[in-house]
Amino acid sequence: MSMVSVTIDNVKVEVEAGTTILKAAEKAGIHIPTLCYLEGINEIGACRVCVVEVEGARNLAAACVTPVSDGMVVRTNTPRVRAARRLNVELLLSNHKMECPTCIRNLNCELQTLAQTLGIREVRFEGKRTTYQADTSTPALVRDPEKCILCRRCVAVCEKVQTVKAIAPQERGFETVIAPAFHEKLINVACVECGQCILVCPVGALYEKDYTEEVWEALADPEKFVVVQTAPATRVSIGQEFGYPPGAITTGKMVAALRRLGFDRVFDTDFSADLTIMEEGSEFIERFKKGERLPLLTSCSPGWIKFIEHFYPELLPHLSTCKSPQQMFGAVAKTYYAQKVGIDPSRMVVVSIMPCTAKKFEAQRPEMKDSGYQDVDYVLTTRELARMIKEAGIDFQSLPEEDYDDPLGESTGAAVLFGTTGGVMEAALRTAYELMTGKELPRLEFHEVRGLKGIKEATIDIEGTPVRVAVAHGLGHARELLERVKAGEKYHFIEIMCCPGGCIGGGGQPIPTNEEIRAQRMAGIYSADERMVIRKSHENPSIKALYREFLGHPLSERSHQLLHTHYTPRGKY
Amino acid sequence: MEACKCEEKWEQLNEIIKAHRGQPSSLIEVLHKAQELIGYLPKQVLIAIAEGLGVSLSEVYSVVSFYAYFTTKPKGKYQISLCKGTACYVKGAPEILERLEKELGIKAGDSTDDGRFSLEVVRCLGACGLAPVMMVNKRAYGLLRPDKAVAVLQTYQ
Numbered sequence: 001m002s003m004v005s006v007t008i009d010n011v012k013v014e015v016e017a018g019t020t021i022l023k024a025a026e027k028a029g030i031h032i033p034t035l036c037y038l039e040g041i042n043e044i045g046a047c048r049v050c051v052v053e054v055e056g057a058r059n060l061a062a063a064c065v066t067p068v069s070d071g072m073v074v075r076t077n078t079p080r081v082r083a084a085r086r087l088n089v090e091l092l093l094s095n096h097k098m099e100c101p102t103c104i105r106n107l108n109c110e111l112q113t114l115a116q117t118l119g120i121r122e123v124r125f126e127g128k129r130t131t132y133q134a135d136t137s138t139p140a141l142v143r144d145p146e147k148c149i150l151c152r153r154c155v156a157v158c159e160k161v162q163t164v165k166a167i168a169p170q171e172r173g174f175e176t177v178i179a180p181a182f183h184e185k186l187i188n189v190a191c192v193e194c195g196q197c198i199l200v201c202p203v204g205a206l207y208e209k210d211y212t213e214e215v216w217e218a219l220a221d222p223e224k225f226v227v228v229q230t231a232p233a234t235r236v237s238i239g240q241e242f243g244y245p246p247g248a249i250t251t252g253k254m255v256a257a258l259r260r261l262g263f264d265r266v267f268d269t270d271f272s273a274d275l276t277i278m279e280e281g282s283e284f285i286e287r288f289k290k291g292e293r294l295p296l297l298t299s300c301s302p303g304w305i306k307f308i309e310h311f312y313p314e315l316l317p318h319l320s321t322c323k324s325p326q327q328m329f330g331a332v333a334k335t336y337y338a339q340k341v342g343i344d345p346s347r348m349v350v351v352s353i354m355p356c357t358a359k360k361f362e363a364q365r366p367e368m369k370d371s372g373y374q375d376v377d378y379v380l381t382t383r384e385l386a387r388m389i390k391e392a393g394i395d396f397q398s399l400p401e402e403d404y405d406d407p408l409g410e411s412t413g414a415a416v417l418f419g420t421t422g423g424v425m426e427a428a429l430r431t432a433y434e435l436m437t438g439k440e441l442p443r444l445e446f447h448e449v450r451g452l453k454g455i456k457e458a459t460i461d462i463e464g465t466p467v468r469v470a471v472a473h474g475l476g477h478a479r480e481l482l483e484r485v486k487a488g489e490k491y492h493f494i495e496i497m498c499c500p501g502g503c504i505g506g507g508g509q510p511i512p513t514n515e516e517i518r519a520q521r522m523a524g525i526y527s528a529d530e531r532m533v534i535r536k537s538h539e540n541p542s543i544k545a546l547y548r549e550f551l552g553h554p555l556s557e558r559s560h561q562l563l564h565t566h567y568t569p570r571g572k573y
Numbered sequence: 574m575e576a577c578k579c580e581e582k583w584e585q586l587n588e589i590i591k592a593h594r595g596q597p598s599s600l601i602e603v604l605h606k607a608q609e610l611i612g613y614l615p616k617q618v619l620i621a622i623a624e625g626l627g628v629s630l631s632e633v634y635s636v637v638s639f640y641a642y643f644t645t646k647p648k649g650k651y652q653i654s655l656c657k658g659t660a661c662y663v664k665g666a667p668e669i670l671e672r673l674e675k676e677l678g679i680k681a682g683d684s685t686d687d688g689r690f691s692l693e694v695v696r697c698l699g700a701c702g703l704a705p706v707m708m709v710n711k712r713a714y715g716l717l718r719p720d721k722a723v724a725v726l727q728t729y730q
Contacts, residue, residue: 170635171639179631180634181635
């Protein structure tokens, strides 16, 4: 690769030819502000916030899309540059619904930060505003076009990362709006409600539908018995909201906070993740022995489920019939646990803390009522729980480390792995191996399925029997893998997670969530596994008791009734 | 989904799409031909084009809604084009538009339920000396006032 020399603000740097001014400036230690830019995903030079002066050029250049050339002289901090950046941001603000103090993204908004950084003290322009109704049609997401600054980051992530393409810029000029075709509501189109658009939105134009008010009410109602479950990935992410570095394991403090909020029992989705492994592992062994409907596709990720229902309905028979851990938990809590402690399930409220927005949709699926009630009542994202903790005035950092309640709080290292891509596969292999061979695993870790590579493949030797597995995360990679399956590639078992990185990168996670933070959370998940005494799902004593006292055995009639489900082909339009 | 009145044209539409199968870059060309054939671009037609060319429906609609030429609504038997260019604007086009919308019971861009009239706003028709101007199909009417515009429509009953 040929190198070129450029001078940026009097600093000389050598970079590869083709490097953008933005990247070259980074190398020179100069920060150029950006807004619409999302590395590798949205590099379109639309917002003009990153403009710089290039010697010899008549117009200002957008640093994020302008490649450097040899001998180029760039100035990033001249009166003309500062005036242009301010003007551009002021124009954005002049058509922005500025309700900052009550906005969900207040103090975590890129537009707000930029206005501060650029020293904007007034918006000189006042005029007509674009008016569009907010879309509140789904149980998971809210879109408010009046806060949208048309940066197109949501469009790019939906199209390029998830290949869902639910939204695009519609109309033109002043009327431009990011929306589905025909200005349809999201509930009426093939949106999987994954919330990746929320994670990349620089402002408050996209956010989760908030259910904290409903949960506060349940907590305040003495008639209600409110139990909560926390998803594996939340324990390595919620700390970020309280000043911990990304990936810090804050399980004990989260449990303590939930207790202080007033939940009657604090349980763990990790418990039902172990249960999922028992059911799904057994389902795999059964199908593997019969050579039936292989590859088996995992079914824990509700965004992925909605994706396959919309885009690959012909592959639905391959999907595991297991409900996700969240839904298994709800069904078990309102039957087994309610009976065990003698509580009328009609008084019980099950709340989930999830890294996910699609879980809100999943909980409201009409078939998720096998306990006789809605199995899971309210789903809160990691962000919503953090807001509740802040609102309650709880000092998270100074909380003691507390343990989950028994029995639905007992779990294994295998279960916590569900929080990352490759984790369900690894957990399932740990159990399937031992159930198939009756022997103890020589090593617990399956490094072949770890890491952030989009598609991971491996052949696992189970005592002379080769088992071909694959793991994909992010729906673009899922699509690629499904196309391989359709083209005749043979696999036995495939894990798919909707979001990049798996649940650690879920649409309900703290903002920012990016590649670096996903890697840190992933490291947190693997160390959480290592810290557990029991690391295989089938060795969880409370799971054993659940089968002994209530379910009988995996895939029993009662298991099928409570823990398994069916799917709905939806079509694309 | 609202039914389109285009069943008899469906075979020809498929021919157009077939010639560009799997070619997203032909989108605008295919949209032109489809609108020429059917007169407008209803949802079923856009879905067929999206599937055929391998483009998402959201993107197809993005293009259709960007260009004023494309329309997703059927045009009326009598197509009213009211000019809102600078000259017509200052000579009272907004009042005429308001009156026409009220009289026809539709907004600019729509058609009446009986399919008789469709109303659209256009930029400069090149007859500024006669401002404000509107055209009904190929005929121009100038020096309008709201009452006069309504009277013109009555000649098309």
